[in-house]
Amino acid sequence: MQQDHISFSTHGRAGLVLLDRPRALNALSAEMAAALRDQLDLWAADSAIGHVVMAGSEPRAFCAGGDVRDLHAIAENGEFARMKTHFKAEYRSHLAVYEFPKPIISLADGITMGGGAGLMQCSTHAIVSDTTRFAMPESAIGLFPDAGASVFLGRCQRPVALFLGLTGHIIGGADCLMLGLANAMVPADSMTALRQALLDCDSADIDSVIDSFRADPGAAPLQAQRATIDHIFGDHVFTGQGIAAMRDRAGDLARLKGNSLAEAIHTALSTRCPMSMHVFARLVEMGPGIADIPAALALDYHLAIRMTERPDFREGVRAVLIEKSNDAVWQPSRLEDVTDSMIDAVFDPAGLPDL
Structure with missing residues (x-):
């Protein structure tokens, strides 16, 4: 057919x-x-x-x-x-x-x-x-890693899940x-x-x-980068303004050690949609409480509706996919300006239909 x-x-x-x-x-x-x-x-x-x-x-x-x-x-x-x-x-x-x-x-x-x-x-x-070429790049356009990513990325160790979901890194x-x-x-x-x-x-x-x-995959490039990933995204920096702390830690490592991966991470965390990154970070925190893929998809449905109602989605698609200018102006524009109440509002299912 x-x-x-x-x-x-x-x-x-x-x-x-x-x-x-x-x-x-x-x-x-x-x-x-x-x-x-x-x-x-x-x-x-x-x-x-x-x-x-x-x-x-x-x-x-x-x-x-x-x-x-x-x-x-x-x-x-x-x-x-x-x-x-x-x-x-x-x-x-x-x-x-x-x-x-x-x-x-x-x-x-x-x-x-x-x-x-x-x-x-x-x-x-x-x-x-x-x-x-596998990636979850949605934070670049004002969305968030969805389609059950809170579960399947959540099966990775937490620093790796944050790295892949926040930066959109291709593996x-x-x-x-x-x-x-x-x-x-x-x-x-x-x-x-x-x-x-x-x-x-x-x-x-x-x-x-x-x-x-089946073929021998050879060495996994990410394995050689785990020390950098763990240093930047480890649990010890995931408190309060955690993503901003990760960004700054990546910047320090890039500047002091000339670490190219850290530089790429710093660029991603400095330019991607702050709301999108905070929404995914909340999902990672919730991870153990999201039972399975069906539960993740039901939550994703509510979050996707909320996120596409915001101006960031239209702005992100314009800047990245349509005009390819990469000059998105996010609301808010800084990681530090995203508050818990803003994230709570995105996660509030009141008035939304079920999947």
């Missing part, structure tokens, strides 16, 4: 979901998300389908996330009812992947970011390659594997063959098929 930018087909006992919007790096529109959920509901009830493979139509991207350009247009027009519908479709598609009663294998080759990372993490099997397949964000790494030039093998195999043989393609 062919929908706009997403197709579904069956191959023996396997279903194939192909994200096919290459000009937008397979960004997930509300229509694509709704179609995905509907098809998974059909396959869940179909005894002829034993497992599902999800992939991008070409190797440059698995999925770059939600369709933020469409969201920006909706926000600019003040169509907040449509905004709620958009987020509901996206998060319900993630929920459908997570709750699907049969194995779902995501072949996360190339760009896998934001909502695309969420799809990967909601699958039973997340397969990466040497070209995977590769080896790092994903080391952090428990992927089940296996396969060479990029073997991904097409793996997809075909998974479509041809019996559902009981999924793991052995993946193992037959």
Whole structure:
């Protein structure tokens, strides 16, 4: 079955979901998300389908996330009812992947970011390659790492979760594997063959098929950077104006030691949306109290509505994605000016619909 930018087909006992919007790096529109959920509901009830493979139509991207350009247009027009519908479709598609009663294998080759990372993490099997580029970059555009990130990044050690969520740092397949964000790494030039093998195999043989393609990921670059990450994002600085303290610690390390990662962290914490970073920091604090992916998605839905009602989202998309001027003027503009009451208001679900 062919929908706009997403197709579904069956191959023996396997279903194939192909994200096919290459000009937008397979960004997930509300229509694509709704179609995905509907098809998974059909396959869940179909005894002829034993497992599902999800992939991008070409190797440059698995999925770059939600369709933020469409969201920006909706926000600019003040169509907040449509905004709620958009987020509901996206998060319900993630929920459908997570709750699907049969194995779902995501072949996360190339760009896998934001909502695309969420799809990967909601699958039973997340397969990466040497070209995977995984990130949660939402704080650059006035949103926050969503799609269940409070749970799946929360499985990383706290300094790493803060590092990835606050800075939007891009990691590769080896790092994903080391952090428990992927089940296996396969060479990029073997991904097409793996997809075909998974479509041809019996559902009981999924793991052995993946193992037959598995490659040694080599050293994980993040491992060599852990001392810097722990120094900047360790629990000992996560008090009060913690993110500002992290920024200053990164700046000191960059200046005194010439540490390039610290310099990049300092730049990110100095330029990304202060409200977005504080919202994610609150999510990290709440982490143990967020039971699972469904609970995280329900919370994300409320937070996404609140955050896109604020001017930061429209400003961030303008500056980063539309004009590419990188001159966003945030409200408030400084980390130090974000108060607990501001964050409390974003987390207040009063008057908001449930997912």
